[in-house]
Amino acid sequence: MEIRLPFRFNSPTFQVFLVGFVCFCCPGMYNALTGMGGAGRADTTAADNSATALAVTFTICSLVGAPLFNIFGHRVLIPCAGLTYVLYVGAFLSPSSAFTVVAGAILGIGAGCLWTAQGAIMMSYPSESEKGKAFSIFWMVFNLGASVGAAVALGNEWSVGEANQVQPTTYYAFIVIMTVGACCGVILLPASKVIRNDGSRVSLHKYSNWKREALEVLKLFADWRMLILIPLMISSNWFYTYQQQGYNGGGYFNIRARALNNLLYWLMQIIGAGAFGWLLDLTAIGNRKRRAYIGNTIVLVALLALWIGCIFIQKRFTRASVDPDLNPDFVMMDVYSDGFGPLALEYALFGMADSIYQGFIYWLMGTMTNDTERSARYVGFYKTIQNAGNAIASQIDAQRTEFNIQLIIVFVLNMVGLVLAYVVCYTVPDVTVEExxxxxxxxxxxxxxxxxxxxxxxxxxxxxxxxxxxxx
Known part of the structure; x- marks a missing residue:
């Protein structure tokens, strides 16, 4: 007797789902924790320095991640990379700030490999008509992990009220979940065994070599489309620092309010990814070029409205006004405080905006190639630029730069990047042809x-x- 599964294990959709589950357990839990601002550490300088170390090694290893993916394959890269998330969370149980920074640097190496492999799979496995769907599936599963992690954190932190530290049990729960996710990476299929619904194979490549990969990576810096997208890419994680360390973790909210904000943020990521990915595949609104223009405009308008609204909210507090040493009478905002609702809504909409911003970049790069090797290199380039921006933003915050200045910087970067992206939208073909x-x-x-x-x-x-x- 033959046992039939309700899905095809070697389909691109299910493989994208599996990668999403790994990210559900690893980056998803990481995002849930850091979304409360500095992972809840009292030593925010150590958190900032750890984030900077992570971003620097993430930047370097994203370029290296593409060659590693093309040479060794994702079934080696993804499990090893997932375990670096376990180490990082464990470091926050240690009183050593130095260990936290080192763990951040190691996580950057793993994250560079994981996200390069993930992006290559998500962009190249599906057919051209399903790339928006693939992003939706991955991003929804991935951020379901962040939502579950945020719910776990909220449950643990709810009763502590005015406390400002994450409880050890929260870290223990995340370590177990991350370990399970990392181990699940070994069941992913090689690209050569993944078959699309029309019968075509995803990849017929042989394994690459270092010389070839080095030359191909260098060619990316001569691709004018990738160069013109640099402002869009560099600001794609820049806003995390302001949102998580400034708006939510800057001292205006207590830990319970931060945990609830965090949960709402990741839940809205799921909604945004599902709707936006579906829209980008909707042929009823036009060909791919038209959909590129529409997607770009939606993201631009959404970010413009949210950042303008945030400027008015940010007037409520500064670093000095929330500092208990400088302002001992200040009381942090709780979920029961008057006016919490609109501020929580703004933060939740940040999550939706992030999902459509990231989704648009992935989809736009996906119109440039259907090849697994090239997809890995494009994603590696994207992650390199993205995390260079993240490293700069983390150090700007570490220098105690006022929150409103950080807000204006990321606002300008987002707008410049999205306006320049229209130039690349003009080049989007209805069908990608490549040798x-x-x-x-x-x-x-x-x-x-x-x-x-x-x-x-x-x-x-x-x-x-x-x-x-x-x-x-």
Missing amino acids: IDNLKDGGKEVIVGGQVETIEDGGGMPVDHGKLETDH
């Missing part, structure tokens, strides 16, 4: 819309597509 090399037989293939049209062997002779799929 792919590094095949297992040493030949080349022309891919039109993710479908193999012609294949040449190493001697330049056409090869029967059906035979190649059977052989490989």
Whole structure:
């Protein structure tokens, strides 16, 4: 008797879901914890320095992550990378600030590898008509993890009221969940065994080598589309520092209010990703170029409205006004305080805006290629630029820069990046055509819309597509 699963294990959709589950357990829990501001540490300088160390190594290892993905594969990278999240959370149980910073640096290495592999899978596995759907599935599962983690934290912190520290039991719960997620990475299939619904294989590549990868990564810095997207990419995580360390974790809210804000933030990520990914695949509103313009405009208008609203909210407090040494009469805002609702709503909408911002970047890069190797390099470039910005933002915060100045900086960066992105939207083709090399037989293939049209062997002779799929 044959046991039939209600899903196809080797489908792109299910593989994207599995990657989402790994991120549910690892980055999702990490986001839930850091979303309360400095991971709840009293020593915010150590938290800032750890975040900077993380961002610096994340920046470097994102470029290295693409070669590692193309050489060793994601079934090695993802489990090892997931365990670095376990180490990082464990470091917050230690009184040593130095250990926390070192753990942040190690996490940056793992995160660079994990997110490069994730992005390559999410961008290249689905067909062109389902790339928005793939983002939605991944981002919703991933942020469901952050939401569950935030709910766990909220449950643990609710009774502590005015306290300003995360309880040890919160860390213990996250360590267990992260360990499970890291181990799940080993059941992912190799790209060569993943088959789309139309029968086409996701990848026929052989493993790459360091020389080839170094040359291909350098070529990214000559791609004008990637260069013009740098402002959009560099500000894509910049706002996390202000939102998490300033708005939510700057001292205006107590730990219970911060935990509730955090939960709402990640829940709205799920809603935003689901709606926006569906919209980007909706052919009823036009071809891909038109959908690129529409997506860009939605993100721009949403961010513009939220940042303008935040300027008025930020007038309520400064670093000095929430400092108990300088202002001993200040009382932190609690969930029961008057006026908490609108501030919580603003923070929740930050989460929705983040999901559509990230989704638009991934989808836009996905229109440039359907190849797994190139997707890994594009995502590696994106993550490199993104985390360079995150490192700068963390150090700006570590220098005790006023919250309103941080707000204006990220506001301007977001607007510049989104306006420049219209130039790249103009180049979006309705169907992506590209030539792919590094095949297992040493030949080349022309891919039109993710479908193999012609294949040449190493001697330049056409090869029967059906035979190649059977052989490989």
